[in-house]
Amino acid sequence: MFRLTAGLPSRRRISVLAATAALGASGAMLGAGPASAATTSAHRSSGLLSQTTTVYVPATAAPTISDMPGVDTGIELAPGEGAMITATGTASCLAAEPDAPCDLGADGSVPAPDISPPFMAPGIPAYSLDGEVGSGPLTFIGTGPATVQGPGELRLGYNDEIGAYYDNGGGFTVTIETCSLYGLPILGPPLCSLLG
Secondary structure, eight states: OHHHHHTSOOHHHHHHHHHHHHHHHHHHHHSSSOOOHHHHHHHHHTTOEEEEEEEEEETTOOOOTTSOOSEEEEEEEOTTEEEEEEEEOOEESOTTSTTOTTOBOTTOSSBOOOOSSOBSSTTSBTTOEEEEETTSOOEEOTTSOEEEEOSEEEEEEEOOBTTOOTTOEEEEEEEEEEEEOTTOGGGOSOHHHHHO
16 A cells, blocks of 8 residues: 555645646636636635725925926836726916916827926826826826836826926826735736726
């Protein structure tokens, strides 16, 4: 009897094989391709979405000295992590003027003109909500949902002409839902990009 069992895999080897099979199955489920409503529902209930944060981005928050968006969300995204962002509210580039043409929601207006001094994010809609992750490019966020990926610190801002933030008013309430694949980016894009 001892000879027959000696050639079988050890208990530890069986555990490793089972974990590898489970990882492969989850990779197939979370991999490339659009998520169906059923998978989305299952992922939402599985606890993969790690946290939801709400921040306020005032239209008076000028870019930092390094020209990064002015509001630090306190969120640092690791590689393989992402954030799905939505925003509500109204901002104005001329708070003292009732019904100013720039009293707008987070989607802003037409693309920012190429003027001097420039807008914080030229080419992105003027008077809109935008953001930056780490040293990545400035990205249009708008009302969302918009998805950004790590790695890096997530910062948000109001796209106005640099030096013209002093007469702004209002701002945006921004909800940020972070997500990850538990440090396994090989399984596909961050879950929130499948939900967005």
